[in-house]
Amino acid sequence: MSDRVSPRRVLGLAVPALGVLAAEPLYVLVDTAVVGHLGAVPLAGLALGGTLFTLVSTQLTFLSYGTTARTARLHGAGRRADAVAEGVQATWLGVGVGLLLFLLAQLVAEPVAELLAGPGPVADAAASWLRIALLGAPLVLITMAGNGWMRGVQDTARPLRYVLAGNGVSAVLCPIFVYPLELGLEGSAMANLVGQTIAASLFVRALVVERVPLRPHLPTMRAQLGMGRDLVLRTLAFQVCFLSATSVAARTGAETAAAHQVVWQLWTFLSLVLDSLAIAAQSLVGAALGAGSAPRAKSIARQVTWYGLGFGAVLGVLFAALAAPLPALFTTDPGVLAEMPGAWWFFVALQPIAGVVFALDGVFLGAGDAAYLRTATMLSAAIGYLPMIWLSLAFDWGLPGIWTGLSAFMVLRLLTLLLRARSGRWAVAGPTTAAAMS
Template sequence: MPAINSITPQSILSLAIPAIIAGIAEPLISLTDVAVIGNMKDNAVEGLLAVGLVGSFLSAIIWTLAQTKTSISSIVSNALGSDQLNKINSLIPQVIWINITLGILIYIVTAPLATWIFTLYNTKGTTLFLSISYYQIRAIGFPITLSAFAIFGVFRGIQNTAWAMIASISGALINVILDYTLVYGIGDLIPSYGIMGAAYASLAAQIVMLIIALYFLYHKTPFQLHRLSWNPHPKLKRHIALTANFFLRTAAINVAIFLSYRYASGYGDEYGATHAILMNIWLFFSFFIDGFASAGNAIGGKLLGSNDAQGLKYLGKTTTTYGVMVALILVVLCGFFYNTIGIQFTDSAIVFDLFLSTFWIVLIMQPINAVAFVFDGIFKGWGEASYLRNLLFLLTAFVFIPALLILDYFDFQLYAIWIAFGLWMLGRAIILAYKFHLKIKSM
């Protein structure tokens, strides 16, 4: 297919493929924790539910605060498109240090409140104890993860997702190795730490990712973390405004996820554990497909900066096509290995049966998710934070929550949760695709 204003399938894939690998590293860490803990000899179901609940809460905070990655990526890519990259040199260290400070503050506030937080998820007994213990270690990684994500946003803004890929995949490999080593132990050499071993493994993975990200920041970009100016950069206000709106957008997403775990836990530990597996697989698929959204984010911001309507039209069509194709491939592969996938995550017959009866809903959502994620990424690159915020508020309040309440009333249980998610994602896909085409016509 011929290039349109220098945008080719190759230029899209060169950003999307590394972004896919980088994106799946974080959910891969969570999936590894789920798989390893779900097969422990003692308290496997309780541990699985605890990891799912803590992972949900961690994701709620990290996704919300990590929207600084999206806003800084939008600003950097727009500066690149308008050939003004040199004018944001002092902005980058300010953003990264703000993220570090936020991470420390969140840890200080939430760590003492862990018991209260996880009681809100309907947890009790062994599950509550394990949740608190696991969280106390994982939460130390807040400032580490948030600073790494801000750096990844810089890389994406300058049209490079390979460096984030290297950092993320290195962290994921460290996590897999340490998970098996610390959770199960090695004979008399290393004791078995159980769920705490998974927490230490995840923390080590986050440290590795940050170290590698800092290396590329210092050696491959013009931005330096130590060159901090105490005079706020002129674009810092725009960054904060974008981030605030992305915060609120993500908060709406996390309301849906919180309610899903609360309802699932209320149905029983086995239901909660099953939902933890399904949610982690859903997130893994989401981050996988989100690689094309990352390409749309980076290239879309650059094309908007150069006012290239034709390039944007081509970008939207191509990234959507690729995203849907990848989603369909994932669906077909999981269809072939439907039973085998469930076995990897649990030894509980009840959890396994619940998984088999519900997993198909997660699968049929994937092509819809692909469309929603791709256009969501492009809108982020455009800096359309307030529009995305309002859309997620409306869909959560008037689609997800009513669907969940109605279906729960009729005792659909896990089906209620996942059908509600399906309708929620369908709304995002349709509205964003329509809004994108209106935007292109107006340029």
């Protein structure tokens, strides 16, 4: 068997995964457009409530990424039933954690909203939306778990259909609930719930038709939480950095904050595009190690890394060419446009680096090397990103200082990941053996 995989196979996994990653941000745009016509207070409430919901759900992505790593190994070993059983346990875990989040939200939604926005109508609107939206927390986490085990068995097409079905129904119902039914901002949250119920139901049905035991198995869930701990800490490091950057940009001035927001949203979107390649790497590397072939896993890692570099370079060239016309599509404010180059050229130059970093992230996640990723990310944040962010505030370095911090973070991550890849210590073969975690 060749140690290489065909580009068509990589794209066959990556493109549907990209659709799943992009579906939620696209739906948020629809939701924002609908609620925006209600006025400033409901829109601000949605922005605050939606941000809090996203922060919580992002911290729990181990239900997808961690499940993919464990499932892919079992699938590669020819143990499909055991692979799907990992999905069952991840789903139970999602239900339990989701119910805890819902109950917690009923107690803390209002004080947290007031802490961030101050007492008043915006905080009240955010808390009202959040209490309803977090009814869907178990449903969102079931969907994450479903994405995880299906990616692990190299099926990324069905998750795309399921997510599009749920989000499509939500997009249709949102304006109906908000306006003709006169439910206002709460109608937006209710439309979300309907779509989340549809998507989660489809993922549960997919588990049922596999005819595997559906009972909870606590040892498996404990093992999943072990990897989850490392991924949660890694994600927390990202969020601390990115929130710090946004905070410093806002403290520097309105024009700086606006320029940073435009470039940052483009960075976030392209991160989703590159992350789809990482998902393909997860599935393929995990399967190779599960099948007992460390050489094949290493070959796939090299191949996907080159794809990431090439893809990132193409994106860099494309957005370099768009440096003049594209910012003007987001704003016509001369002050904001004048600030934009302070971030834009960092954003362009980082694309090839990001392509390699995200590809290797996928490789090591597929290998189960979450502890190394956790440590490397936290050290890169502490040494590279955060010092530059706060020095930028102290010395008024503006966007160049903020984006120098991001560049240092990405370069340090690149170096740590390349060193790990070169060592080969991550490529531990076997259906259930995680890679060396040091």
